[in-house]
Amino acid sequence: GFNMLEKLGHTISQPNPSIVPLTTDEEWVHSLAGSTLSFMTIRFIQNGKVKVKKTGKILFTHFGISGPLILNSAHEVKKMLASGDVTASIDMFPDTEENELERRILNLFDKNKNKLTKNVLPEILPSSFTETILTLPDINLSEREVNSITKAQRKKLVKKIKNLTFEITGTLGFDKAVVADGGVILKEVNFKNMTSKLYPNLYLLGDILNINRPSGGFSLQLCWTTGWVAGSDMGEK
Ligand SMILES: Cc1cc2nc3c(=O)[nH]c(=O)nc-3n(C[C@H](O)[C@H](O)[C@H](O)COP(=O)(O)OP(=O)(O)OC[C@H]3O[C@@H](n4cnc5c(N)ncnc54)[C@H](O)[C@@H]3O)c2cc1C
Structure with a gap:
């Protein structure tokens, strides 16, 4: 879809896995596969600085860490990985000094x-x-x-x-990503009826749009809402 749109003259912000589990090579993490920690704080650290800090539930897997909290951190962690090593630090008792x-x-x-x-x-x-x-x-x-x-x-x-602590090595990539960011840049879209500003009869919806969003139903909401707006417009034409 992105290739077709690019050929038609649209500008595509290149997609990257966005809501996606994180990987580590640490075997002790893999050995906890299937275990969850319901209340902990995880910090993602680069060059000694905490860049992302979240509190909630974490799921350990045979490749690393997952669960909604991690999926929603992946976008920022991926950006951190592009500029260097990332260490994850879990505090199992965030409320206790x-x-x-x-x-x-x-x-x-x-x-x-x-x-x-x-x-x-x-x-x-x-x-x-x-x-x-x-x-x-x-x-x-x-x-x-x-x-x-x-x-x-x-x-x-x-x-x-x-x-x-453990080192984050990357993400599971497109195959396991719930969504990717990237897509048609928004200034080329008419949001009144979800048409392309280049082709008035071409509708651009859902995952095609360059809208970054967290997990929690926002992606389905995006495709349903934009689909409804486009469908209504088609009905009127
Ligand atoms: C494992 C997984 C879990 C998810 N869980 C959630 C969730 O819990 N909550 C949430 O909000 N979102 C979730 N999502 C994301 C959500 O499913 C998508 O954001 C949403 O389905 C996007 O809808 P869409 O209509 O834009 O695209 P799609 O659903 O991808 O539909 C595009 C359609 O176009 C077809 N197509 C592609 N190219 C062509 C072509 N050249 N010609 C003809 N047809 C073509 C495809 O086959 C596909 O049927 C999840 C995604 C995955 C993968």
Whole structure:
């Protein structure tokens, strides 16, 4: 469609996957496939600066991360990737300060001194995440009894739960994108009846238009609304 329109003289802003899952090479992320975190904050960081920050639900997959929150971050993250490396940082307790989380973990450890850490932590963390976090190479506390954990190791664990990082490598691309941005530039469209300003009998609707939108029904709304306006115009002509 875009090729045909370009040949007809329309200007096309080149499409890019927009609402699309994000990928990472980190195997611990892949190992969580099917797990969700219902309330967390994710930050996308570049050159030490937080450029995107969102709070909500995240879905882990065999290739990376997805779910509405991630799909709606993908447009900005893709732009970041075009200018360098992007690190994702998940805070699993966005409403709890680091000191407070440490106090909670300390209380938990005090009550369960002789148990294995991996059997204790699920009291405050989703169990699928407990094993993953405890077996990360820089944590490595899964098979340790709580009483053998040093203060430094405990602090490191708290920091990890508040700042679980991994590199974003890209997006799943057009095949898995819900929508792409790009399309016919809007100054070439007559929005009163959705016709082309170059060809009064050519209607330009829905995904053909260069309108970037988040997930949540906005794309279907766009194609229905523009379709209704065009259909009404055709009926009148
Ligand atoms: C997996 C997935 C999930 C989605 N979920 C949602 C959602 O939950 N909410 C939401 O709002 N949006 C969602 N979308 C996006 C939404 O479906 C689209 O934005 C919407 O369908 C676009 O409608 P359209 O009529 O503009 O284009 P399309 O639905 O793509 O229709 C274009 C039609 O033109 C035909 N066509 C193409 N070229 C030619 C040609 N040369 N000659 C003749 N016919 C041609 C195509 O076969 C197609 O039937 C989703 C999309 C995908 C892929």
